[in-house]
Amino acid sequence: MKDFNKNLKDGPFLLLYPDGTEVITVPGTQRPFTLEAYKAEVGKPYQRITVFICLKSDFEDVGENSDLSDSDPEIVIKRPSEFDLADTLPWELQHESSPLQKAAEYEKGAGDLVLANEVQQVIDLEEENDTGTTECLTVESSCYRNYTQLFDPIVTDDEDPTPNEAKAEPPEEPVDTNLQAHEIIANLALELDHKKVSRFNISRSAVWDGAVRGFRRSTYSDNYDMFIKFNDDPGSFEEGLDTGGPRREFLTLLMGTLRNRPIFDGPPESRYLVYNSRAARQDEYFLEGKMIAVSIVHGGPAPHFLSKNLVNHITGNQSFSATVEDVQDEEITKVLHQVLKAESEESLHNLILQNSTIFQTAGCLRNVKPCEKQAFVEEYLRWYILERNQSVIQQFKDGLESLNFLSALQQHSSVLAPLLCFSAKALTASELESMFRPDLSPAGSNKRHKEVLTLGFWADYLLDCEEKATAVCLEDLMMFATGLTAVPPAGMTPPPCIQFLSDSPFPVANTCANTLKLPICDSYSIFKANMDFGIQNAPGFGCS
Numbered sequence: 001m002k003d004f005n006k007n008l009k010d011g012p013f014l015l016l017y018p019d020g021t022e023v024i025t026v027p028g029t030q031r032p033f034t035l036e037a038y039k040a041e042v043g044k045p046y047q048r049i050t051v052f053i054c055l056k057s058d059f060e061d062v063g064e065n066s067d068l069s070d071s072d073p074e075i076v077i078k079r080p081s082e083f084d085l086a087d088t089l090p091w092e093l094q095h096e097s098s099p100l101q102k103a104a105e106y107e108k109g110a111g112d113l114v115l116a117n118e119v120q121q122v123i124d125l126e127e128e129n130d131t132g133t134t135e136c137l138t139v140e141s142s143c144y145r146n147y148t149q150l151f152d153p154i155v156t157d158d159e160d161p162t163p164n165e166a167k168a169e170p171p172e173e174p175v176d177t178n179l180q181a182h183e184i185i186a187n188l189a190l191e192l193d194h195k196k197v198s199r200f201n202i203s204r205s206a207v208w209d210g211a212v213r214g215f216r217r218s219t220y221s222d223n224y225d226m227f228i229k230f231n232d233d234p235g236s237f238e239e240g241l242d243t244g245g246p247r248r249e250f251l252t253l254l255m256g257t258l259r260n261r262p263i264f265d266g267p268p269e270s271r272y273l274v275y276n277s278r279a280a281r282q283d284e285y286f287l288e289g290k291m292i293a294v295s296i297v298h299g300g301p302a303p304h305f306l307s308k309n310l311v312n313h314i315t316g317n318q319s320f321s322a323t324v325e326d327v328q329d330e331e332i333t334k335v336l337h338q339v340l341k342a343e344s345e346e347s348l349h350n351l352i353l354q355n356s357t358i359f360q361t362a363g364c365l366r367n368v369k370p371c372e373k374q375a376f377v378e379e380y381l382r383w384y385i386l387e388r389n390q391s392v393i394q395q396f397k398d399g400l401e402s403l404n405f406l407s408a409l410q411q412h413s414s415v416l417a418p419l420l421c422f423s424a425k426a427l428t429a430s431e432l433e434s435m436f437r438p439d440l441s442p443a444g445s446n447k448r449h450k451e452v453l454t455l456g457f458w459a460d461y462l463l464d465c466e467e468k469a470t471a472v473c474l475e476d477l478m479m480f481a482t483g484l485t486a487v488p489p490a491g492m493t494p495p496p497c498i499q500f501l502s503d504s505p506f507p508v509a510n511t512c513a514n515t516l517k518l519p520i521c522d523s524y525s526i527f528k529a530n531m532d533f534g535i536q537n538a539p540g541f542g543c544s
Contacts, residue, residue, distance in 0.1 A: 198217070252485055254300075290400075427475060
């Protein structure tokens with residue numbers, strides 16, 4: 001900054017957040033501040049983030065004379081079209097003839113520092129003193145103005161605008177109809193308040209009970225971050241700050257638990273809602289819809305088990321393609337198969353009369369010709385799967401509206417609907433190998449040689465997992481490293497990486513950082529055995 005602003009005083013300087021707190025660690029963590037870590041922790045797509053530089057002496061003086069808040073730092077994030085420097089720098093001229101010093105900008109690329117347009121206000125004393133000296137404006141008494149007038153803003157910008165673009169008003173952007181799932185979810189996640197948390201105390205052997213207590217707590221809010229504490233079987237809990245790993249693991253376990261709840265019926269990969277009086281009294285339909293919406297927006301997995309017919313109905317799509325196999329009631333399944341196999345009109349008529357109670361309840365009891373039997377069965381299936389359960393489907397939809405997910409689902413059904421339905425696509429060894437980027441020692445070092453050898457073992461281990469030649473599968477391995485069994489709709493944040501261990505024969509994972517630490521072994525057979533043992537015996541999937 002001194003290269004572009006000769007009037008900037010000598011340091012030392014401090015970096016400050018917009019609320020005046022000093023930049024030392026990433027907010028909510030004990031990790032030293034870096035721009036990359038700050039952006040990853042915020043978890044929001046942004047174009048510009050503002051921090052400030054301030055003389056240490058000025059900062060200490062303001063601290064003595066003003067009552068700055070001790071509350072958690074407030075993160076100010078704006079899109080380019082919304083950014084207004086006046087929001088954070090309410091300058092007021094003290095003299096009508098006071099000129100503004102010409103702004104200095106340093107524009108290099110995404111993520112670089114750019115000086116704001118108004119770096120410093122000065123009064124030109126040339127009329128009073130031919131020496132041309134300048135004098136800083138008097139600091140006003142307001143605490144916030146003291147704060148803003150003491151230092152210069154530093155803005156990080158992901159996209160450097162051209163000079164003309166910087167001066168002109170940005171035009172209204174057309175609605176993007178080609179958004180991807182992670183972009184839509186990122187927009188929904190903008191409403192999350194990362195300064196507040198909703199706490200959950202979870203036992204892995206009773207995930208549902210702990211989840212219900214947490215979601216029904218009076219202090220719970222969909223918009224707050226989720227703070228998860230796992231209690232293991234002996235009763236002790238895993239300590240440490242939840243910066244993503246425990247939350248992802250909890251949401252993964254929760255989505256697996258929902259599949260088998262009594263409000264669902266149908267095949268394991270195509271579950272639809274059925275009326276359950278006890279669940280309805282306990283408002284479980286609404287609660288499970290909320291859980292699904294919260295999981296997706298908070299970076300967890302999607303359910304991937306709902307019936308396509310149910311999802312189409314929720315989104316307003318009239319498409320319906322159920323089969324008799326979707327009905328789990330053996331008596332009804334048998335009758336429907338008999339209807340489809342009836343060859344004569346007389347046999348079909350007798351069969352429908354014999355089971356008149358079933359069809360009368362559905363409102364489709366009538367004379368049916370053999371050429372109409374397929375449509376007759378489809379009409380009954382539509383009633384059985386959707387129409388008879390309409391009241392609880394509406395409660396489920398009300399829960400999905402949490403964090404505006406239902407609105408997004410209906411608006412972008414072609415993109416988001418597949419997240420709720422079963423997908424036969426499985427993880428592959430090549431996907432995991434490309435997903436985890438190695439953190440290698442400098443080239444030519446002895447450590448680098450051993451790490452490269454270990455990477456070869458790692459690639460072979462992934463292939464063995466894919467070919468079912470190991471004690472664990474690829475989903476187990478990813479769960480161990482990230483707390484997820486598949487890439488979530490919101491994407492992997494932070495990006496997974498591999499590090500290396502020389503002091504442990506077994507792998508270690510930090511699911512908060514999506515980091516997998518591989519043991520350095522002398523042979524592949526030892527590496528494979530140690531990986532199997534470490535993953536199978538790690539409590540809490542190795543979260544550190």
